[in-house]
Amino acid sequence: LPTRLRVIIWKQWKKKSRRLWGLLKLGVPKWIADKVSGWGDHYQLVAQKSVLKRAISKPVLEKRGLVSCLDYYLERHALKVS
Helix, strand or coil: HHHHHHHHHHHHHCCHHHHHHHHHHHCCCCHHHHHCCCCCHHHHHHHHHHHHHHCHHHHHHHCCCCCHHHHHHHHHHHCCCC
């Protein structure tokens, strides 16, 4: 599911300049961001690469309000031991 979210975010940044801007904003070094931002229509490849995985990690997604399905399930169905 996080990979799919990364694909959606990558698709929202439609042009190379916007992808470069987004990656730089997430803290990716300029030389890497410039190289990766040219991979326009290779959505799944980019989403699975370590550059985007590190830039849009689980803590970043949680900060934006997107909770992991597993974390949500464990929180709701945790065994209550007293």
